[in-house]
Amino acid sequence: MKDGKLVAVDLFSGAGGLSEGLKNAGFDVTLAVDSDYYSCLVYGENHRIPPLCKDIKEITRFETLLKAVDLKKREVDLIAGGPPCQGFSVANKITRNENNETNKLVKEFIRIIKEIHPPAFIMENVAGLMSISEGDFINDVISDFESAGYTITNGKLNAADYGVPQMRNRIFIVGMQHSKYVFPKPSHGPKGKKPYVSVGNALLGDLPELNGSTGERILPYTANPQNKFQRHLRLSSTRIYDHIITKNNETVKRRISAIPQGASLCDLIERGELAEDLIIKVDHKSVYRRLSSDMPSVTIGNFRKAMLIHPIENRLLSLREAARLQSFQDKYRFSRGISHMQQLIGNSVPPLLSKVVAVSLKNKMLKG
Structure with a gap:
């Protein structure tokens, strides 16, 4: 001491x-x-x-x-x-x-x-x-x-x-x-005595939609905190940092768009529900998985390599969204190169x- x-x-x-x-x-x-x-x-x-x-x-x-x-x-x-x-x-x-x-x-x-x-x-x-x-x-x-x-x-x-x-x-x-x-x-x-904090509790309602862009390093919030968890995340924050994603090609975007909440690319391949030109070899069901908004996320590793998908928007998770799912507050910066930051967040x-x-x-x- x-x-x-x-x-x-x-x-x-x-x-x-x-x-x-x-x-x-x-x-x-x-x-x-x-x-x-x-x-x-x-x-x-x-x-x-x-x-x-x-x-x-x-x-x-x-x-x-x-x-x-x-x-x-x-x-x-x-x-x-x-x-x-x-x-x-x-x-x-x-x-x-x-x-x-x-x-x-x-x-x-x-x-x-x-x-x-x-x-x-x-x-x-x-x-x-x-x-x-x-x-x-x-x-x-x-x-x-x-x-x-x-x-x-x-x-x-x-x-x-x-x-x-x-x-x-x-x-x-x-x-x-x-x-x-x-x-x-x-x-x-x-x-416990409380319900799980869900992906929706963490990500939905106050973050700007990216609408096909790769995001920005500094953005305004779009709404007040929607729940207790978001209030915790936003303590001392007046804006959102590092809300950026990796740019994907059109084939990847089509693949992402085909996957519903809670499902993975592997699920669609097994059920014969994926177009032939979108089929690729995947090792397990954690790859190309769209998160469910009403449940906690799967484990956040290197979420770019795992291709973890936003529950509603047809894109991968941003740095800030992955940091929120790890419970980092919004004031915590991940301001360096995106690939390094994706790995660091997942390892945390x-x-x-x-x-x-x-x-x-x-x-x-x-x-x-």
């Missing part, structure tokens, strides 16, 4: 979704680290303190880095991070195993936890982490943390259960030195989900 606030460090900070949740939960995120150039640009544009853009494997003594930002080891209350997950994702059919180079970054996270030994840590990753090497990998990770003196709580959380308009399952591993963390109960959906931890976990952990830490 420093100056009366709990201090957090964000490793593999990406676009800043985890840091945003920590900040909104009351933590002072004093240091963030990531090696990706575009992640660092986006993080720096949206946060008070720019991240250190450096490969974590090159940081042999993390305490030296803390001293550079005027922090002592004992002042760090929480280390959080989501090591890059391509090697764990079930979408990775080729190198999905514990020897994938990105998986080794989990060991780097463990190394820094052991060196700094904060009172608590949060590690977030894709659900596929649980099944690597038939569960042996995650068991080894938990054993490493336990050997360092932490009591571990791990589980799979669905972002939709906590107010994010997206079905997104992620693994959280939370460790505490002097207590045992308990995950918060779901607030939305069948397990939803800020609302990270806030829920961080709030409950903070309360536990303060109680002692």
Whole structure:
């Protein structure tokens, strides 16, 4: 703790979704680290303190880095991070195993936890982490943390259960030195007291229609917020940013126009409802899918590659719409090249989900 606030460090900070949740939960995120150039640009544009853009494997003594930002080891209350997950994702059919180079970054996270030994840590990753090497990998990770003196709580959380308009399952591993963390109960959906926040709640009613254009970086809202979720998104915002899409050719536009809400290109091909000249090979039903307005979105990965379609307009999702489905507020900028921003948004931890976990952990830490 420093100056009366709990201090957090964000490793593999990406676009800043985890840091945003920590900040909104009351933590002072004093240091963030990531090696990706575009992640660092986006993080720096949206946060008070720019991240250190450096490969974590090159940081042999993390305490030296803390001293550079005027922090002592004992002042760090929480280390959080989501090591890059391509090697764990079930979408990775080729190198999905514990020897994938990105998986080794989990060991780097463990190394820094052991060196700094904060009172608590949060590690977030894709659900596929649980099944690597038939569960042996995650068991080894938990054993490493336990050997360092932490009591571990791990589980799979669905972002939709906590107010994010997206079905997104992620693994959280939370460790505490002097207590045992308990995950918060779901607030939305069948397990909670509130209905799911839907795609329509997030996207419809206040954003300008693109009407065949590729959008603009800055646009006015077209209406007042239509619901509580939109009011949350628009807090401190007077206009809409980064409402832009990738330009598509006429064949792609025809393909998009043929797909109804809740269906995918694969569905139409299977039912024989697609014109011959529009048929292409697709691996699964998450590609070329039109979102349903009355349900949470499917998982937002790289939504350009997945060709996720707006529920009503015949086009793909804009950067801002995907950011809303990830629960980023409208003031959060994604102002760089569109392809890089599409990937960063899809890789992000939803800020609302990270806030829920961080709030409950903070309360536990303060109680002692």
